[in-house]
Amino acid sequence: MSEKISIGLLGFGTVGSGVVRIVENHQQELKHQVGSSVVVDKILVKDAKKPRAIEIDERVLTEDPEDIISNPNIDVVVEVMGGIEEARDYIIRSLENKKHVVTANKDLMAMYGAELLTVASKNGCDLFYEASVAGGIPIIRSLVEGLSSDRITKMMGIVNGTTNYILTKMSNEGSSYNDVLKEAQELGYAESDPTADVEGLDAARKMAILGTLGFSMNIGLDDVSAQGISAVTEEDLDYAKQLGYRMKLVGVAKRDEGKVEVSVQPTLLPKNHPLASVNDVFNAVYVYGEAVGETMFYGPGAGSLPTATAVVSDLITVMKNMRLGVNGRSALPPLHEKQMKTDEDVISKYFMRLHVEDKAGAFAAITTLFSENNVSFEKLLQMPIKNKDVAEVVIITHKTNKKTYELISSCLTDLEVVKEVKSSYRIEGVSYDE
Ligand SMILES: NC(=O)C1=CN([C@@H]2O[C@H](COP(=O)(O)OP(=O)(O)OC[C@H]3O[C@@H](n4cnc5c(N)ncnc54)[C@H](OP(=O)(O)O)[C@@H]3O)[C@@H](O)[C@H]2O)C=CC1
Ligand SMILES: N[C@@H](CC=O)C(=O)O
């Protein structure tokens, strides 16, 4: 192997500048592990004149992707620019030019992961993407290596830092949604269009990647139902607390008898559940394996240096593989045909908040509808709303299937006594006191 390994970076924003910092500051550790020095030779940016977070020799910056993709001196391309079509094109061409690739791009991997991994292995190249899920947590490595001997049956993850930051600040400090979103953007946690964060799409992409790896099944983005946090209100957060829960944006992936479900939604977790105390920009992924039982992985889910740590660790794996001459051999195609559950197979408890007419018989009409569908209540609250002829009713159900629950929800809106279904959330996880 040569004395020096040359890296080409596509992107020099939050993650890209973290990669440069770590490569520059950890030379001794890099050389110790891979036997060569590692140099960032070229960096692609949109605007080379823009002021940068860190000092860089201006000759390193380029606005021409060919300076990296077609540059014979570059050994490894690191894609940290984001976006889908352009990034896909640059990665495919880099692989075809026999350059190994490391990416942090979950948008791309959730959509084109299978295709890109095939191109990589055909060209004898590595393609690693640890930073794409849960930032600095080595969760991909844990699934494909650490737990590779087991059968994973359940994964539950807080996999979006921006929304966890927002929910934590709203819930613990009473901050406003818009103010905290702005803060998360300033801290570099949010995507360039934060809609992907707050509407659950970013988390859905990560859950598609985790589902594919954990269940060894090709889970696409279309297989993941996603709901974000933009409609979560202060009242919901307060009720969640009063009833002993915490609200989190949770990705749920479960396998039962060969069929799987993958979804992302604001979810109530018992307050002493391990995921309930994951706050701020931290992420965590709970993984249940048939043999190992419960495991949990925790760490920073976004931000410059944490995410760059995952990128540079992937770089080290690429360089170790170069030394051993085994690049392009680690990715495996899925073992199982995809089999998704129907709504009848998806089981959980639910929280529902309703505004109902404050008069005799209103409550009975609601309870009748639930009992006719064989759904019983675990908890129930009813309170008058000041100066209005309306009462607030909060219901926590026992377990039911999604199809029945959705049927009840739509019938409720047809009841004359029900003014509005204000909110509805899935409840997951058992209390660790039980
Ligand atoms: N931020 C985070 O915490 C995390 C981000 N990621 C992922 O990492 C990737 C990068 O994110 P982040 O660093 O936050 O993004 P930024 O917006 O901070 O940086 C993007 C960089 O890419 C450059 N760039 C973007 N599009 C192009 C293009 N078409 N041609 C040339 N250069 C381009 C930009 O150039 P210029 O500087 O000139 O504008 C900028 O330097 C994304 O895929 C993101 O989802 C993954 C985990 C965590
Ligand atoms: N926008 C993402 C960044 C990391 O993937 C997040 O907030 O988690």
Ligand code: NA
């Ligand atoms: Na990760």
